[in-house]
Amino acid sequence: MKKPASVCIQHADFDVAAEMAALRAGNARVGAVCSFVGTVRDRHAGDAQGQVSAVELEHYPGMTEKAIAAMMAEAQQRFDILGIRVVHRVGLLRPLDQIVLVAVTSMHRHQAFQACEFLMDYLKTQAPFWKKETTPAGTRWVDARVSDDAALARWGLDLKNA
Amino acid sequence: MTEHTSKAVTVRYFAAVREALGTASEQVQTGADTVEGLRDELRARGGTWAEQLAPDKAVRVALNQTMLRDDRPLADADEVAFFPPVTGG
Numbered sequence: 677m678k679k680p681a682s683v684c685i686q687h688a689d690f691d692v693a694a695e696m697a698a699l700r701a702g703n704a705r706v707g708a709v710c711s712f713v714g715t716v717r718d719r720h721a722g723d724a725q726g727q728v729s730a731v732e733l734e735h736y737p738g739m740t741e742k743a744i745a746a747m748m749a750e751a752q753q754r755f756d757i758l759g760i761r762v763v764h765r766v767g768l769l770r771p772l773d774q775i776v777l778v779a780v781t782s783m784h785r786h787q788a789f790q791a792c793e794f795l796m797d798y799l800k801t802q803a804p805f806w807k808k809e810t811t812p813a814g815t816r817w818v819d820a821r822v823s824d825d826a827a828l829a830r831w832g833l834d835l836k837n838a
Numbered sequence: 839m840t841e842h843t844s845k846a847v848t849v850r851y852f853a854a855v856r857e858a859l860g861t862a863s864e865q866v867q868t869g870a871d872t873v874e875g876l877r878d879e880l881r882a883r884g885g886t887w888a889e890q891l892a893p894d895k896a897v898r899v900a901l902n903q904t905m906l907r908d909d910r911p912l913a914d915a916d917e918v919a920f921f922p923p924v925t926g927g
Contacts, residue, residue, distance in 0.1 A: 714927050733926070734853055736919060739903035764926065776927050796927060802905060804919075805926025806853035817854045820923030835907070837898065837923045 680759040681752065683744040685735060687767040690777055699761045700781045706758055710788035711779040712796050718771035726812045733766040733775070736804035740764070747798045754831075755791040757782040762795065764805065797827040801837035844869055845914040847876065852921035855897065858890050873901055873918055874909040896923055 680699065684690075692713055700706045718727050748760045763777040778795045782788040807818040820838035828835060850863045870876040877899070881891045891897060899906040900919040912918075 735926070736850070736852055736900070736903070736921070739900055739919070742903050743905065800927040801924065803926045804852070804900070804921065804924055806922065807925045808853070817922065818925045820925050835905075838896070 679752065679757075680761070681745070681748045682760075683741055683748065683762040683764070685737075685740050685764050685766055687765060689765070689774055690763045692774075692777060692779075695761055695763060695777055696779050699759050699779050703758065703781070705783055706781045707783045708785040708788040709779065709781050710785065710792045711777065712792050713774055714776040714796075716769050716771050716773045716775060728771060728809045728811055730810040731769045731775075731818075732808040732810075732815075733764075733769060734806045734808065735764075735766050739804050743803050744799065747795055747802070750798070751780075751791045751795050754794065755782070755787045756784075757787050757791045760791070760795070762799070764799075764803070766805070794831055797824070797831060798833070800824045801828050802835060843914075845912055845916070847912065847915070848917045849876070849880070850917065850919040852919065854922050855890055855920050858886050860886075868912070870912055872909045872912055873899060873906060876912055876918060877920075891920065897921070898923060 696709050696711055700709050716731050744762050751760060757780050759781040761779045765775055778792050780788045780791045801824045808815055809818055822838045825836055825838050845868050847866050847868060849866050851859050851861060856862050868876050868879055870879055877891050881888050897920050901910050902917050
């Protein structure tokens with residue numbers, strides 16, 4: 677039984693359709709393909725400090741891949757799914773740019789939806805990336821959110837980040 | 839009785855922690871037995887080190903590229919990283 681699970685950390689943009697096609701390729705057991713794409717917004721929620729013109733994504737080479745691979749293994753344990761693909765960009769990004777892709781295949785839709793959300797909640801608080809925004813006021817590091825910790829806790833993982 | 843042998847470890851710093859300390863990584867010769875012991879040693883440098891690695895500071899720690907929740911023993915050739923709460927995705 678083919679259960680691909682791969683993660684790629686890259687500067688280059690990704691093609692969602694191509695990634696999803698590759699993930700389910702040749703596997704007629706797949707009945708559901710679920711995906712999430714995170715993109716760069718131009719404004720920080722509730723922030724009066726002005727428009728975001730750029731976001732620099734820093735990461736911990738080696739640990740990033742290892743951490744996400746562990747999350748994918750956890751997802752395979754928890755959910756009845758077939759394949760997973762995660763692509764996360766690093767480097768300098770602009771509003772409207774894609775940042776992250778989480779794609780999951782399964783036989784039926786419920787497990788794919790669940791696994792996709794689980795992986796995003798996990799990645800948000802445990803994958804070693806850091807965002808630095810540029811606004812008219814200068815550059816500043818984005819703060820982690822307690823609401824993201826709460827999202828992960830709903831899956832039974834009480835892992836404090838913020 | 840614990841033997842306090844000197845260990846050579848790699849310490850990495852990321853994001854705002856790296857910027858404040860002015861260094862991305864260093865080789866440290868330490869007598870510390872655990873990761874917390876190493877943190878104490880680095881804090882003892884004073885100044886920005888004491889501030890960035892203060893016990894109540896929201897600093898996350900990784901040992902050999904795995905997020906650390908509790909203190910762990912430190913071994914020769916280990917890699918320890920200190921960084922702010924993560925903000926990926």
